[in-house]
Amino acid sequence: MPRHPDNMPMDKENHRKCIYFFFKLVYMISKARIKFIKSLQLKKYRKQEQSFVVEGEKNVRELLDSDYVVTQVICTEDFKNTYYSKANKKIDWVLANDRELNSIGSFKTNQSALAVADMKTIRKPSPKSDEWVLVLDDIRDPGNLGTIIRTADWFGLTDIVVSAETTDVYNPKVLHASMGSFCRVNIYPTELSTYLSAVSGKVYGTYLKGEDIHSLIKPEPGHLVIGNESVGISAPLEKFITDKITIQKLGGAESLNAAMATGIILDNLIRLQK
């Protein structure tokens, strides 16, 4: 007499299915969670939720080490094993495989982690700063903004003031290019005319026909204004610039990339104070 199916010993196929089902249960990320994370790719929802997403091993690692409040981490088992013990215990950890991470995030390849954190209070930089403060007048390219944040952090700057038209710092491409430096640099969005009108010290500004940065003698630390990629510093801000500076052109290129110009000028300003 044949045995009842329920009573049959598990064959290989069933065994495989069972393991797969268990695996799916463990790794399953709810649709609501995916929808929430994906919504944070848009500024509108980031503002509404006061949350943002950070992608990739390096950026998530830096985020976990920072004073940002991280609410959830979606990651591989390897990533969790490495960072779980050191992280805040209130974080919601969800395991995921490569395929899932790639489909939730905004980049094609993210092989280890993605995190959601709360935005934090932004500090208004002092208008009488005795350290260099960067002022960005409508930097539109997310890669440029991220690279500027990374470079400012390399040179030890802690404050960047940005115009309302500058790309949102929590844009995934900005965070990606900043390589974790967004965790250490305070970025303050404001109306630049109002902000600069209260500044008392020197305000350096990049102009094609400014003084060669190599000829400066001993600049006083103050504010450095970087103009938009296409049109430079906007006309209404010109009256606040106390010193127009430039990087001397020796070859044929019409201009330097805005992030590159920022880095070269910062390097010179810092060299001149040594």
Place this chain on the structure above:
Amino acid sequence: MPRHPDNMPMDKENHRKCIYFFFKLVYMISKARIKFIKSLQLKKYRKQEQSFVVEGEKNVRELLDSDYVVTQVICTEDFKNTYYSKANKKIDWVLANDRELNSIGSFKTNQSALAVADMKTIRKPSPKSDEWVLVLDDIRDPGNLGTIIRTADWFGLTDIVVSAETTDVYNPKVLHASMGSFCRVNIYPTELSTYLSAVSGKVYGTYLKGEDIHSLIKPEPGHLVIGNESVGISAPLEKFITDKITIQKLGGAESLNAAMATGIILDNLIRLQK
């Protein structure tokens, strides 16, 4: 008695259709041409055809002004009206609208022109150069390579030597980021160990633990080697480096972007020779 349809006065709808048909005829780009241009997005076909595609107003304008042999330009009527009279008469001009330009090119927005040009003969830089020659050891990011070319051009460098693993200079993203500077800089791909073994002057190389670039006294013009974005200068090249240099870190960022580091170092080397 109703008139025969062929004899009917053209109503508004027919008139619109007729204009649309005429418009399509004027603007029609053959499927073979589209296929050819799209194929050049891949290195394999660029090599086979010894041709490459340049996109966007600024880059195409610089290409037309350069010594590259341009074979065809797909552009808007405005672009043709502006540049046709000054351009080589052998160029095949094809009119296109925005939508067509965007669909043929590799970028989301290209509102004016796209051109195909023949690759040109590459010059081997002198191993005893008395001008600065940049050597790129596996720069993988197309944006970085393009920005490095643009920056080198700004500082008047004419030669860049690149390893075989460095991104192809004719990659559309490299050309885009170079902002036309690829027209003025000679880029020589080669095996770097062999090339550097024949170099007789100074070979500067970027290392995290090199000498602070601000402390250099009077560097002799020579070669400057820039390492890969993740691993720096590869071990087999270390023996060719006569001077290890660095950009001093003052803040928290782990590293600088490779293009940024190149620009800052070039600016310092040029300043020190003034």
